[in-house]
Amino acid sequence: MIKYDKFTLENGLTVLFHKDITTPMAVVNTLYDVGARDESEDQTGFAHLFEHLMFGGSVNVPEFDTPLQLAGGENNAFTSNDVTNYYDVLPANNIETALWLESDRMLSLAFTDKSLEVQRSVVIEEFKQRYLNQPYGDVWLELRPLAYTIHPYKWATIGKEIKHIEDATMNDVKAFFKKFYTPSNAILCIAGNLELEDVKSLVTKWYGDLPKLEKPLRNLPKEPEQNEFREKTIERDVPANAFYYAFKMVDRKHADYFVYDTLSDALGRDKSARLYITLKKELNLVSNISAYVTGSLDEGLLVISGKLNDGVSFEDLDQALWNELEKVQKEQIHPLELEKIMNKIRTAKEFGDQGILNRAMNLCSYELLGDASLINKESEMYHQITPEDILRVAKVTLNKTNCSLLKIKSTNAK
Amino acid sequence: MLNRTFQPELKAIDHIDFIAPVKYALNEEVSLFHMRDVADETCRFDLYFDAGKCRGLKGVPNFVNGLLLSGTNQKSSIQIQEEINGKGGFFESGVSVENAVISVYCLRENLWSIVETIADAIKNTAFIEKEVTEFLSDARQKLKINLEKMSYLAQVEFQQRLFASHEHYSNVLQLEDFENITIDQLKEFHATHYLNGLSKIVVVGNVEDELVSNIKTMFQPLALKSPLAFEKGLKNLPGEHIVDKENAIQTAIRLGRILFNKKHPDYIDFLVLNTILGDYFGSRLMANIREDKGYTYGIGSMVAETDDTGYFLIATEVRKDVREDTLNEIRFEINRLQNELVSTTELELVQNYMLGQLLKALTVLMP
Incomplete structure (x- = not known):
């Protein structure tokens, strides 16, 4: 039985807290309700490219990784067709550093040109390393459009083609952030040997003043029933x-x-x-x-x-x-x-x-x-x-x- | 008004609670280690054998390891798999340069039943011809697929030069190995290195002492009778080697040398150096080659140990046109470490990060 508490901030952020007294570490996990299925067909691979940009500095903090590592922590993230998930693991007594970093990048990113240019190259190399330069690596790039005719599952998280990643502009990046990276579109879970009241006050301190914005509506085309081999x-x-x-x-x-x-x-x-x-x-x-x-x-x-x-x-x-x-x-x-x-x-x-x-x-x-x-x-x-x-x-x-x-x-x- | 520009106050990691396993001796050379501090129903069980790649040539160590569950004179491989899977067990096996390991993950209530199945399968492996033929055919296909991967080709070439001073250490699986193998060779290796080659047992899980003791007794007959001895004074062959692969769209790079293991007084210092250079997300190699230049999805360095010594390795896959640039940047970063003091800020960051990793490693028993 996994116990947890749940509360919601006024700006719509859902918060879960799981207490575990057996570990000196804590986890701050943030799930954003956005994935490759939310991309438009001529701009695929964007949710994943965006995940990379989330590490390129936020509005008040020039670097994401450095302060977290200084606090003895580490982090990573993944993007799927459905969601984008970010996590930080650090000693529980330094949890505030993770809340500071995560809340600041939910508030706004730095949006530097350098970050976009470098991460564009990194993602293109990831595309090659994992999907093109491997035997059978492109199977899902081929299978998806065969199985799905109109639902956005017809493209892979990495994107349909490298060109879509090459063509992404800073305006696209900003619009994507504005639409999907809002408190109401996120679920935050904190786990570790902490007290609920402390978690509530820390989360309110760092996330409470983030603006309330509408949760984006999702209206995806429904894949028609398949009637043919x-x-x-x-x-x-x-x-x-x-x-x-x-x-x-x-x-x-x-x-x-x-x-x-x-x-x-x-x-x-x-x-x-x-x-x-x-x-x-x-x-x-x-x-x-x-x-x-x-x-x-x-x-x-x-x-x-x-x-x-x-x-x-x-x-x-x-x-x-x-x-x-x-x-x-x-x-x-x-x-x-x-x-x-x-x-x-x-x-x-x-x-x-x-x-x-x-x-x-x-x-x-x-x-x-x-x-x-x-x-x-x-x-x-x-x-x-x-x-x-x-x-x-x-x-x-x-x-x-x-x-x-x-x-x-x-x-x-x- | 909340000030978001300053990092909240940091607290140092002042102590780490290390937990020690209980040790049971099978004989003077071989022990079973039991870690009981697991808060849930999970259980892990590892058997180590003196059956690594350095103990044989021509793929024999790999083949025997892969055939351990291939059946006995009483039980088919299907029955063995049924018994393990039917009790919800996950089985893994693998061979490294100096060791072979088999691992089981299961719920503690099923541990004994699975241990019995595995002990029987290993003690009585019959190397049935049909099973051997099928296994070799599958392994051959896997090797052919690996030979299409740049990372595999680079790793193989690297290993051959890293362990150049010893034939068994530098030996890598070749397609022709599949043609020449005989069942007698497999049986002989099994008899020497499994039936008399058990070097360590690890049990992690909240199980009774009596069960652990029964596991000890079960495997006692397989325990090594003389101390483990490995090759000393391994030397690498310096130099640069390029493998051309038609149609590849990236270049895989492996670069390193024989170094030392944790018995050396500089080992911990080197671990810190290795982390600074390439063993965390903010490392100098990542900052330079990924985060500044965008040449790669990832680059990292690592330290590995063998019984007598160890080695150091840098690994990456980069855009094809930046191979030389990448090598130059790697040299640049190594030179920088050799000629400039690391700043106290960077050193403090890496020390904190490593302490955090150590704290974390001690709390997650199952990776």
């Missing part, structure tokens, strides 16, 4: 053929979300999952195969991916895979199989909630979903899943007309 083959100079079957699934708030997650575990979480045993151990078609859900806030994907063994054709795999997917739609999974999957989910949850940084980030994520207390209800949601649920979800999901298939064909595989 989509397939794309791209040729790449890679050592092995690779496949990615992406099935549309529900959004993160849907009651069936956990059923989908469990279904993907049954198919391909580990080396005792169905696809691994059949397609690899019995038929020896693949070198590896796994199944997972994207976990996105809007309608997500259940993905089955892997690499073919030398000499195996995409057709061989395709036939064997659909056979296996048919089984899970015809026959209920055995309660014992479900129990084993639940054991793994329980272990992962216990590790996932370990440490104040994980807990602070998770509390913010659940609060964004609507209620931080969901963090304590998740295990129960998994526990209630029945073999009938899995069967029902498999039936409506694992169909060809709900599937987008990306094949990476090796130009030098045997």
Whole structure:
């Protein structure tokens, strides 16, 4: 059971506090309700580029990192298609330094030209290092626009192309900040061995005078129901053929979300999952195969991916895979199989909630979903899943007309 | 009116509560260390073996490590995986230059059951031909994919020159290793370095002493019987080496030397120097090559230890046209450290940062 307190400032900032007496460290985690899905299609990669600029100095503090390091702390951030999350970890008795730094960059950035120019270059190198200069690195740049036709999930967080990052202007940067980096669009979580009253007064001191601004309205196009099998083959100079079957699934708030997650575990979480045993151990078609859900806030994907063994054709795999997917739609999974999957989910949850940084980030994520207390209800949601649920979800999901298939064909595989 | 231009008053880290593990001896050479101070249900279990890369050639150490759960005469690899996964366990294994480690993450209620499965799998690995063939085919594909990565190519070339003075240390996995391997070679390595090669056990989790003691007994037969001994006086081969890779859009750089380990009186001083140069976000290399010039997504330096010595490494991936500029800037930063005193402000910052990191490391038992 993860306990927390919640309060809201007059400017709309939501604050969560999680007390942990076992650690001398504290965490200040700030989640902004903005991600790559909020970008316009001709300016992709912007939310992530912006995350980099958040470290380029704020209106009253020329450098973000230096004072935090001087306080014995460290920080980092990440951007997804849904959110942008910043965290600081530092000795609890210096927590005020983190609140000073975070509140100042929520107030306003320094917006220096140098910062924009340098971070533009850094992000372009990140684009190359992670997506272009890696075998199979561009898979998601190709799979997203195949699976999504109008929803902004059709581009990756890093952006559609380098050119969008090259073209970003200071005016764009300022407008993005003004629209999305407001107290009402943020969730702050503080964790550590602190007292609630002290947290309240410190947060009020540093964030209380930030102006109240409207939370931006989100009105994203809804992805139409998929009624056709989509397939794309791209040729790449890679050592092995690779496949990615992406099935549309529900959004993160849907009651069936956990059923989908469990279904993907049954198919391909580990080396005792169905696809691994059949397609690899019995038929020896693949070198590896796994199944997972994207976990996105809007309608997500259940993905089955892997690499073919030398000499195996995409057709061989395709036939064997659909056979296996048919089984899970015809026959209920055995309660014992479900129990084993639940054991793994329980272990992962216990590790996932370990440490104040994980807990602070998770509390913010659940609060964004609507209620931080969901963090304590998740295990129960998994526990209630029945073999009938899995069967029902498999039936409506694992169909060809709900599937987008990306094949990476090796130009030098045997 | 709140003054936002000044940093709130800082408090120094005045003390750190170190926690010590309980030690159980398997014999004179080998111990089990138990850390019990875990506030939740999680548990971690590590077995260390004297089965590192330096103990064999031609990929044998890697292959044997990867095949530890591949089945016994009684149990298939599928059954073994079922038993571990069915109890919610996560299994990891890996080989470094001087060690092989296997790790399990699980809930404490399942620890004993998983330990039993793993002990049986390791003690009775049968190296079944079908499993070996499949494993080698997968490993070969993985190597071929790695050979397409600039970072991997640079790391491999670096390691060959870093450990140039010793054939086993500088040895790296080659595609031809897959053609020549025999099951007997695997069995022999397993018998020597696993069945008689256990060098350390670590258990982290809130479990009873009796359980820990049972784990000790379970693995006692595998314990090393003579002291661990490693190569002394490793020397690197100085010089610059360039690997050309067609169509690469970035250049990976690895640069370093043999240094020393924590037994050396300068070790702590060097750790501070290393942090200043390249081991935190505000380091001189990051400030210069990323934050000033924008040549890279990241650059860092690190210190690693071997039994007798250690090494120092700088690693980055940079835009292709700035390779020489980057090397010049790295030289510039090293020269600066050799010729100019570090300011008290910078030194204080790095010391505070390192103390904070130490405090943090002691509170997070599972990385």
